[in-house]
Amino acid sequence: MATIAPQDELLDAPLRVDLYRTMVLIRTYEERIRQEYHADKTPGFDIGKGKVPGEMHLAAGQEPVAAGACAHLRPSDAVTATHRPHHLAIAHGVDLDRMTAEIFGRDGGLGHGRGGHMHLFDPAVHFSCSGIIAEGLPPALGQAFAFRRRGTDDVAVAVTGEGAANQGAFHESLNLAALWRLPVVFVVEDNDWGISVPRSASTAVADNALRAAGYGMPGERIEDNDVEGVYRAAGRAVARARAGDGPSLLEVHTLRLWGHFEGDPQSYRPGLATLDEADPIPRYRRRLLEEGVLDEGRVEAIAAEAAGRVGRAVEAALASPEPDPATATAYVFA
Template sequence: MSTSLSQPPPVPEAAEANAPGKHLPEEVRKEFYATMVLSRTFEEAILREYHADKGPGFDIGKGLIPGEMHLSAGQEPVAAGVCAHLTGDDAVTATHRPHHLAVAHGVDLGKMTAEIFGRETGLGRGRGGHMHLFDPAVHFSCSGIVAEGLPPALGAAFAFKRREGDAIAVAVTGEGAANQGAFHESLNLAALWKLPVVFVVEDNEWGISVPRSASTSVPSNDVRAAAYGIPGELVEDNDVEAVHAAAGRAVERARAGEGPSLIEVRTLRLWGHFEGDAQGYRPDLDSVAGLDPIPRYEKRLREAGILDDAAVEQIRAEASAKVEGAIAFAKDSPIPPPADVMKYVFAEEA
């Protein structure tokens, strides 16, 4: 969400006349939409599979996908807008709510799904689960530890700076994590060493069940950039084109060797903190569905003549085929043998 509890959240403007990216090529804007649809389609499929066999009593240890599950529905504009500027040579570190960023950054969908299902063909051979996805092919990682991804992003940025090329790192974290020591230590060191890193704060208003207004002394985290002598920018609404524009400035600065930037995006958590979260702490639930960024962006692109019924149907069908193929791959993959529980934990002697 995007404001304090006493005010209604801002609604992204759907009118094409006010669109931040109206001068972008049509294919770029269409790709934003396709990326968001693919991400949402994936989350809906994971939601379906996760809840299929959890009862009775909702035992999170049961079923095809055991353990906690944190889904990113509503936060797709952040991933699509930022990752559109990146290549597989750039590093992205994400949070415990990582799927939208993994999808947008090109993580292998089949291997990621197999990892979520705890299968041997997964990115971590089924040992990590959905909060610990690592894909070295595109320099992607995430963690269930709050603010953990920022220091590794600095490490990647430091390595990129010492070698030829213009690769950068992007560290994505939540607004709650911006109160962690690792956040401030990382901003300080990145600024001091002028590292090619972009810090992105996904402000979905809720740190688990605590609103930002009750946990953070500043109204938005972008103002904290000034303490470290780096640019800070706030994207007020959950608008993929506005995110893309802000990220473009920060990425350009990083690739040019001018150092880090901080962006905060007021985004939206459509569903609970985790699956099974009753969300009794949220007084805004009745209005949340109306803020869904995907139908709003679809409306804008229809106004611009970029999308019509046929194009929308094709994008949805392609997303569904990719996702269902990944789900089938995961289900058909073997579960790691119990005898191998210690394998890959310790180094093995030759």
């Protein structure tokens, strides 16, 4: 289990490689889903067509949040994610084959095709997500409550976006978690955009971490989409939660590299042409290469490993049968 890393010391090389590897696996996955998603929606674009229908919110650019935070977690810890959940699911070790089958709407999926990509539940690693802004936070409180009652030091990481920080559920959850000193780490992914509305037009404070003070908990903002910064801050927050000292709030200034959903023309968004310059993965790769933590051979091996893993997941998904329409009313009640 990773421990708190002093701010002024370099992280261990194997850990840094792991962070990079996780980010590459996520990006490889999102690129492949994007490709599969668009492959059979032409001519034109019909959202309901193809082997991956419906809304698709991909997390390219937000990998540092997932890799940095989930590196501190074990399968018995909970993660609740948003409508944009793949990066967190992958980093927390959700079963990739069954997750992919769910995204493809197959019977072998995590939810037998009932949930789809916004409703991924893997109880083996206490992972869940919700398509409703900020409403994934309250259940995380309950998971944390149960962990504490069970007498473990497991924690719940409750992730949401910067747009959600203006929802009532966000504020109610921070207050209750702090009041009851629940082992929760709140993580706000600030990707600058609530669909088409920039945070400057939605949020009265420049830094959502400041809001932590209103609830008597520590708050910290991590700039520059820096995976190592996320890792260090999450380490402090997770350690605090495990020690029984209550919740923390982190905000990560991250990047929505692609549209809100696939098919989003992003005509509202300036600077699209130079967006790739802010991509956190090449930047981290260059840094690790420069510092001798990685070499080109290792980079290629990591990429090949990720491509292989994602390829197997997609193959497994496509090999899984479609759910039988006659079972459409199953699973309403236990």
